[in-house]
Amino acid sequence: MSGIAGKAVAITGASSGIGAATATYLAEKGARLVLGARREDRLNAVVDRITAQGGEVVGAVIDVTRREDLKLLTDMSVDRFGRLDVLVSNAGTMAVSPLDELRQDDWDAMVATHITGLLNGIGAALPVFRRQRSGQFVNVASTAAYIVKSPQSVYAATKTAVKVLTEGLRQEAGPDLRVTLVSPGFTNTEGVGKGASPEAAAAMVRQRDEIAIPPSAIASAIGFAIEQPIGVDISEIVVRPTAQA
Ligand SMILES: NC(=O)c1ccc[n+]([C@@H]2O[C@H](COP(=O)([O-])OP(=O)(O)OC[C@H]3O[C@@H](n4cnc5c(N)ncnc54)[C@H](OP(=O)(O)O)[C@@H]3O)[C@@H](O)[C@H]2O)c1
Incomplete structure (x- = not known):
């Protein structure tokens, strides 16, 4: 199956920002969606909006740090749509701070969300993709x-791990599966500065308000990777504001 219409796509972190924008974009192109995040009210608002616009979508309250929650998300797609064509692992937290502040709970959350969360997605979707002999991460x-860039060392380390895992996955995926890394620069979402130390948050929000691109710019890049013909793998996309150094 090529293009976007009819594809069953699961998205983590779909209650706001890039995940919600990607859901909206893909629904407009005819994808069938399973959306996951922790905040039920925000998730339901996205599901309701897409449903009202005629989209086919279900939501699941999930925490990507829990292995069984990713299994629930991918199972929902198979139960509801008979298959899973794409898993977008997008859930994230940008709680950056200087190392001296010893915000170890935030460090743990970034490791758990970005690294364990991604591995949980691979663990849940890979058997489905192998069975189907098709699928895209x-x-x-x-x-x-x-x-x-200081003080983003823990965040940058976990996102570097996402990049490394994605390349390793691509090499092991074989000819049937597609594996894509999408790396946004400053994007205008509520997540910028959320949970970060006050100084870091102020600097991030200032930069966001000056130069950020809209989340729809990331959504359309994700759509571009998904709509490619069978056998064509867009391996890596970096989307940043022209003004970003
Ligand atoms: N905005 C930027 O400038 C920027 C730049 C580069 C990369 N990114 C990356 O883009 C992704 C999306 O971020 P965003 O900018 O769109 O921020 P956002 O609006 O805060 O979105 C983050 C999403 O992740 C979800 N999430 C966080 N932890 C989760 C968990 N443990 N389990 C399930 N869902 C979880 C949040 O939902 P709940 O709280 O409801 O669970 C929310 O839907 C992140 O991976 C971020 O690192 C963003």
């Missing part, structure tokens, strides 16, 4: 996977 990293 789209993993959302960051420009922080390419350039480390």
